[in-house]
Amino acid sequence: MTNHDPDAALLAKAETLTEALPYLQRYAGKTFVVKYGGHAMGDPERQRDFAEDMVLLKAIGVNPVVVHGGGPQIGAMLKRLGVESQFVNGLRVTDAATAQIAEMVLAGSINKEIVSWIAAAGGRAVGISGKDAGLVIAEKVQGREADPLKGIERHVDLGFVGEPVAVDPRLIESLSADGIIPVIAPVAIGLDGHTYNINADTMAGAIAARLGAARFFLLTDVAGVLDKQGELMTDLNPARIAELRADGTISGGMIPKLETCVSAVEAGVDAAVILDGRVPHGMLLEIFTRQGAGTLVRR
Ligand SMILES: Nc1ncnc2c1ncn2[C@@H]1O[C@H](COP(=O)(O)OP(=O)(O)O)[C@@H](O)[C@H]1O
Numbered sequence: 001m002t003n004h005d006p007d008a009a010l011l012a013k014a015e016t017l018t019e020a021l022p023y024l025q026r027y028a029g030k031t032f033v034v035k036y037g038g039h040a041m042g043d044p045e046r047q048r049d050f051a052e053d054m055v056l057l058k059a060i061g062v063n064p065v066v067v068h069g070g071g072p073q074i075g076a077m078l079k080r081l082g083v084e085s086q087f088v089n090g091l092r093v094t095d096a097a098t099a100q101i102a103e104m105v106l107a108g109s110i111n112k113e114i115v116s117w118i119a120a121a122g123g124r125a126v127g128i129s130g131k132d133a134g135l136v137i138a139e140k141v142q143g144r145e146a147d148p149l150k151g152i153e154r155h156v157d158l159g160f161v162g163e164p165v166a167v168d169p170r171l172i173e174s175l176s177a178d179g180i181i182p183v184i185a186p187v188a189i190g191l192d193g194h195t196y197n198i199n200a201d202t203m204a205g206a207i208a209a210r211l212g213a214a215r216f217f218l219l220t221d222v223a224g225v226l227d228k229q230g231e232l233m234t235d236l237n238p239a240r241i242a243e244l245r246a247d248g249t250i251s252g253g254m255i256p257k258l259e260t261c262v263s264a265v266e267a268g269v270d271a272a273v274i275l276d277g278r279v280p281h282g283m284l285l286e287i288f289t290r291q292g293a294g295t296l297v298r299r
């Protein structure tokens with residue numbers, strides 16, 4: 001090797017940067033909504049990776065908007081407090097006490113933790129919930145559940161489980177324009193004045209749709225959507241998703257996740273990507289390299 005030949009490792013680093021160039025140009029000024037699921041929040045190292053990714057995106061001119069979950073963390077707190085909790089089609093049945101605990105965990109604890117991680121990575125974040133500045137208005141979800149005996153769906157009361165019916169993007173837009181990363185907890189006020197617990201995927205999808213996001217990422221604890229053999233399905237569209245739901249390939253938490261992807265892409269989001277949030281910098285690889293990751297949902 002002469003002084004003019006950089007070693008292979010250095011060259012590979014430079015190539016990674018040049019490979020990223022078209023993506024950097026394409027995404028500058030665009031909004032990415034990132035749903036950070038409770039299962040994806042791994043150990044402190046993974047949390048640091050996630051925060052670094054958000055700060056890096058902001059530094060290169062993308063506007064990341066974080067909407068987080070915390071289902072397992074709410075579950076752990078309910079258990080400590082001796083409160084039973086039950087899910088119907090991936091949604092937590094939420095009575096008044098559960099709504100209060102969910103808000104405490106989501107908007108009080110997890111939201112501020114994520115803000116701290118971003119601060120530690122050198123970024124500026126503001127933690128809010130759907131309640132702040134009328135960001136999200138919720139309406140009670142009319143729950144439905146399959147009745148195996150009659151073979152039909154029946155109505156179930158999910159309590160204070162809401163879905164967004166209106167999103168006012170002004171607070172997010174002004175924070176983003178000020179160089180701040182908004183971090184949003186999935187809690188909102190209903191038209192009736194009650195506090196509603198919103199599935200974080202649903203909340204993130206409604207925000208992505210309203211912002212006309214270029215990308216909507218859902219970070220979870222599986223590689224993406226898996227078929228019945230456990231193989232990753234890399235590309236899906238709304239029609240295929242309806243088939244997978246009907247034949248039982250998708251269940252539990254994957255149901256609201258894919259429903260929200262479909263609503264988001266139908267509302268104009270370019271693409272939604274479900275990927276494993278525990279893979280170090282998996283989102284950066286998905287965004288800035290030719291090698292995709294996870295399941296891409298497009299219209
Ligand atoms: N076809 C499928 N492919 C992948 N995961 C699935 C599928 N069907 C159901 N799931 C479940 O959905 C879960 C992801 O949803 P959820 O637990 O709500 O994640 P998060 O907390 O990240 O939102 C997976 O861990 C898996 O148990």
Ligand SMILES: CC(=O)N[C@@H](CCC(=O)OP(=O)(O)O)C(=O)O
Binds near residue numbers: 038070071102
């Ligand atoms: C109504 C409903 O189910 N709300 C969710 C909110 C948190 C969430 O969605 O968190 P993950 O993204 O980590 O699953 C719950 O209570 O668990």
